[in-house]
Structures are given as structure tokens and as C-alpha cells.
Amino acid sequence: MKVTQRQIQKEQTRKRILKAAYDEFGKRGIMATRTSDVAKAAGVSHGTIFAHFKTQEELITAVIQNFDERITKRTHELAENCSGVREVLSSQLQGIKEFEAFYTRLIVEIRLLPEASRTMFVALQSSMSFHLNKVLQQEIDKEEIVDLPIYFIFNTWNGLINYYLVNSDLFAPGESVIDRYGDELLDNFMKLINCKKVKYK
Template sequence: MNERQKQKIETRNKIVENAFLLYAKDGFQVPTSNIAKASNVSHGTIFSHFSTKDDLLIFVIGEFGEKLTNRLHEISISSMSLKTALSTHVDIIEEYEDFYIQFIREKHNLPDMAKMEFISIQSAASHHLEAIFQKDSTIDISLPMIFNTWVGLLHYYLLNKDFFSPNSSVLKKYKNELVDTFMKMIYK
């Protein structure tokens, strides 16, 4: 790989990294000119790497989804307890909390391909977490209902972060309570 190719890859990575940070901070409608400025590149450089604003958005969401689902896969093949797995799931989302909040808040206004990424991420999360839930035969609730209730609980707190924890991570603040409450609910 020559120097020019390395520089091109570095520039693309810088654009993706700054797009991720700005999407997390300002939402998915952030102008590409802001991403270019944060990346210290010309506005046109964005479009030499991504044909459209939507292509950049979809790529960033895809990268996020891949990171998230890879981590969930690691949980599903481990021998950790259900409680530890749920706690780890919260840790994974907390790592990307601001981006994830924007994603679930704005998903209905995103391009169709980005919506498909959301569905793909949720489907993978469901698959991996249901594998953990299946290990415990004492749970008398359907696997889809368990997953949907868990995700619904997390999403409620995330979407209402301004009420529950306006100045810090809502998941960090409530992780133990969320996990403990959910565990009590499914074992009643």
C-alpha cells in the first residue's frame, strides 16, 4: 500500500469517526459541512469517500451495528449468568449511549437503508440475548416477550435521559436497578 492509499484510508476513518461523534452529539441531521470541518477536510472530500450524505450515515450506522452485535455475540457464547449478561449488555450500550439515544429517537426519520440497519441490529441483539435466556429453563415467558420487555425498559430510560439523568449516563446511574428489577420480573 502506497502513502497516498494510506492517507486516503486515514481520511475516510477520520470522517467516519467525526460523523459518529457529531451524530451522537447533534443528531443525524447534522450537516456534512460540520463533519468536514470537524475532520479538518474540505466539504468535497466527504463526497469523494461517500456518494451522498445518506451513504455516510448508513455506513456509520452499519459500523456501529457491527461493533454492537460482535460484542453481543461474545456474550451469547460465554458461560456468564443471565444477570451478568444483562449487565454486560447495558455496559455495551452505555459505551455508545449518546449515539444509541439519537438512533432510537430518530430512527423513524432516517433513510430506509438506515431503518433496515436498525432492524438488523435489533434482530441480532434478539438472537444473541435469546440464546442466553434459553439457557435458563425456569423462565416461563416467551423469548420474544422477554427480549422486547428488556429492550423496552432500556429504551424508556434512554429516551427519557433528560428526566432521569440529565448530566450523566442514565445507564451507568440505573444499570443495577434496571438489571435487578428485570430479573425479579422474569422470575416471578
């Protein structure tokens, strides 16, 4: 079936709205951003937003779904050829850094978001743990990593990163938390879970 010029324009407008909403959510906060703010940033009328998304909740869910797909793809690209726990954790940090502003807003506001959005966030965490689970088990079996439940190691790492991101105004005001603290967090976490005494710079 041939795609018409009108359909192409409609899809381009939808993508522009999603991009504008993503940017505004990262700057203002997800729940604090009005649809009129998104319309202005996208260069469309307020009514055009609702021609593509029936409600604000539908727009939020669509933006998070789009983000989920992007960060999952990027994280898999970065982690695909990693052979050890440290490399996988480093790739996860790099993936978060590329989407840091929005990811931070997401973890701050997740409990306030629509149920569909929260479900996608859980799926995102599962996909981010995929590569780590594989290498963790290998290194636990080789007695290189402490023998703790894999979910506990992943949740502890995630909790550490998320704590720093949520409190970015304290740890790195006006800067990237990952840029400023990523290496330090990674080094110290590896010391915690490594069975051997390892020194990192």
C-alpha cells in the same frame, strides 16, 4: 496487489470522516448534523466528504453500519462467556454504555433515517438478542424464568432500556443513564421475569 500510499491516505481520511460523523451525530443528532459540521470536525474540506460519500444519506448509512459492526462485536465479546440471563443482560447494558450517546440518538431518530439504516438497526437488535435467546430458553426449561415467549421478554427489556435512554434529559440530565439506572433496571426486570422470589441489592 500492493497498496499505494495514496490509497492508505484515502482510507485514513475515510475513517477520520466516519469517526467525526459518529461523534457529531452523538452530540447534535443524526438528522440535525450537516455535512459541513462533519467536515469541520474531521479537519477536511466540505468537498472531501462528497469525494468519499456521494450523499448525506450514504454517509449516515456508512456511520450506522460501522457502529453496528462495533457494538455487535463488543456485545459478543462481553456476552460470550455469560452463563445466565442476568449476566447476559448486564453485558448488553455494558455494551450500550460504551456507545451510549450515539445509540440514544439512533433509537430517537430511527424512523427518520434512510431505509438501509433502519434495516441495519433491525439486524443490530437481532444480534444483541442472540446470546439472550440461548440462556433464556435454558432457564425457562429449568423453570427459573417465567414461561413467556422469548421475543416478548427481549422486547420488554429493550423497551425499558430504550425508554430511559430516550428520556435521558428527565432521568439523568448530563449523566449516563446506564451508570445511574442500569443496576436498578436490571434488578427490577429480573424480579419481574424470575419464577422465584429473589432479592437484589
